[in-house]
Amino acid sequence: xxxxxxxxxxxxxxxxxxxxxxxxxxxxxxxxxxxxxxxxxxxxxxxxxxxxxxxxxxxxxxxxxxxxxxxxxxxxxxxxxxxxxxxx
Numbered sequence: 001x002x003x004x005x006x007x008x009x010x011x012x013x014x015x016x017x018x019x020x021x022x023x024x025x026x027x028x029x030x031x032x033x034x035x036x037x038x039x040x041x042x043x044x045x046x047x048x049x050x051x052x053x054x055x056x057x058x059x060x061x062x063x064x065x066x067x068x069x070x071x072x073x074x075x076x077x078x079x080x081x082x083x084x085x086x087x088x
Contacts, residue, residue, distance in 0.1 A: 001066055002086050003045060005037040005052070008061040019055035026051070028086060032079045038067060040086045 005023060009016060023029060026048060027041035041048065045064045053062060069087045 001042070002038055002040045003048060004063070004065050004067050005039060005048065006063050007035050007056070009035070009057070010059040010061070011057045014057055016055070019052060022052050022055050028082075030079065030082045030086075032075055038083070038086070 023037050023039065026039045026043060028039070030038040039048070043051075045066065048064050049062070056062060067087065071083065071087065075083075
């Protein structure tokens with residue numbers, strides 16, 4: 001299942017490197033937009049939340065949502081290649 005993970009990191013000066021590493025550890029990932037990731041994983045949205053939320057500040061916001069094969073946008077070709085490979 002591919003999930004979209006998007007967030008607002010609201011506290012300036014925080015070190016979010018552990019958050020980024022945790023997201024990368026979830027499975028195959030795509031990250032072409034600043035606060036948006038696509039992750040292909042066998043985990044549920046709750047399991048993803050349980051792993052990455054502790055790496056965030058309490059003032060941050062987070063959305064994790066399943067992605068379906070109905071999509072459109074303007075992105076570089078390698079972004080579309082990843083999306084087509086993981087979403088069909």
